[in-house]
Amino acid sequence: MLTTTPLPTRSQRKWHSTRHQMAFQWGGDPLVWWKSNECKYPHIAMMARRYLAVPGTLVPSERVFSTAGDIVTAKRSTLSPENVDILIFLKKNLKL
Known part of the structure; x- marks a missing residue:
């Protein structure tokens, strides 16, 4: 029984030819x-x-902690970490 393998596509050939060029130490x-x-x-x-x-500075991370302190209050202390992350993201990125 004779089996054939499909020929590589143009993008596959290009990837194989350049992947070694992309390697760095x-x-x-x-x-x-x-x-x-x-x-x-x-x-x-x-x-x-x-x-x-x-x-180059710690200011952005300090601002995130400050924002987290504004979001996680005594009433919101039971929020899951995922919800806190979402709220911080929305507060920093949502333009009102």
Whole structure:
């Protein structure tokens, strides 16, 4: 019995050819890698800069704790952690 395997699609071939190029050394700085490869992957590099960057100050985290203190009051102390997270998110992001 003869079996055939499907041919890889164009996107699969491209992925296999570039996946080794995308590898970087462990312990290396991913932001440096993205900076040197941003011309190849401009959209992903933009997201990497946004989400891999570390904030330079503690002020945002202090504001979150302050907001949590405003939301979790004596009357709301039985809220589940998930609901507290949702309320904090809404308070910080909902424009009234």
